[in-house]
Amino acid sequence: MAKSLFSLPDVVQIPVVGEANTYPVERIFCVGRNYAAHAAEMGNEVDREAPFYFTKSPRNAILTGQTVPYPPGTENYHHEMELALAIGRPVFQATSQQAWDAVFGYCCALDMTRRDLQIRERNKQRPWDLGKDVENGAVFAPLTRAADWALTDDTRIHLSVNGEVRQDATLSELIWKIDEIVMHLSRFYHLRPGDLILTGTPAGVGPVVAGDVLTGGIDGLDPIRLTLGPAE
Template sequence: MQFAIPPAAIAAVPVANSDAYFPVHRIYCVGRNYAEHAKEMGGTGREAPFFFMKPADAVLPVAPGSTGEMPYPPMTADLHHEIELVVAIGKGGSNIAAADAMQHVWGYAVGLDMTRRDLQGEAKKLGRPWCTGKGFDHSAPISPICPAQQAQLQPSATISLTVNGGPRQRSTIDNMIWNIAETIEHLSKFYTLQPGDLIFTGTPEGVGAVQKGDLLEGAVDGVGQLRVKLV
């Protein structure tokens, strides 16, 4: 195939305990999938979650044991953190039943859905898409992906985030409104999932603003850790 211009590099995330990389096809995000976070964002807490997307190259892969550097993005004065469990899809499909969904999971990672909250808030008021608030460059820092067979993810695994050593977010993944299997079932009704897709499964309560120089340290028990500094 002859290209008119050189094609962009494939976005990819390191695989834990391996020299391999996981190629990223699409990034899907689940909005308001923890009831307490839905409340802090002005909702009732039990409304059905919904989906939005980030570009594949929004990923900011952080090597094992390293501290990633995320440039503080332009056009915002209110950058927020949202710690999330990320599901990596290894087998595609559409209209996937929840009972079959876990067969499509290749692995897990720890991710941050970084959000220009002021731009998102303005878009909400105007009834416009959230793209500038959610889908900007480097807006998806992510740990190495732990293959499912190596992960020790329990149904009540703790998900947490500290900023400069101080606690910000802490919950357990069984507080998700839609669990992993249900999320895949719902998402696959709207899109044909492909190998390489990443699903950011939502964030618990405690989101807040961060500044240049802050160190964010996130973890999901049984999956891994993620360290990111804003520069």
């Protein structure tokens, strides 16, 4: 019988608020430019014909509250505060109602980005992987079940660095709403439990350095925290 040459790390398990259960992470999809003000600050226009996506490796995901090294290869590491949704049942080519029914829960997330590498590769019309798929670059707070959280247009999303507010918006600014994102993405993938979707970041992104403490929140969800240590 064949034997594996080596063992792999366990998958990240996101706690579920008020439960002993955890949510294992299999795939991470991210929606690009889903807030008009953020697109503008990056020098881009919003594509209003359809959302677009990039992915992050689940092995690069971590849980809130950790201290991680400043990543290699960048001199312009940026924070991006996001609302993440977790898929709770298989869904493919979803209707709006099926999209809503497929959402297991929501949480605060950070999409950390090597901005200099992202822009460099984008300008050369190359994939963004070096900029976006960063070790320890997908950070998740505990999940709240969809039935236990009211998503409203005036729900605030915010992030501070060392206590100074950097990002401050409401979810009304989302260009593509939750059901629209799930409907569209499910045309291309058989979405299933274990899939997380980061829905985009509002304006105010900016650089962080070693020693910075990032704290973020979305009304009604568990907050998120990340500390950057020195580079390895």
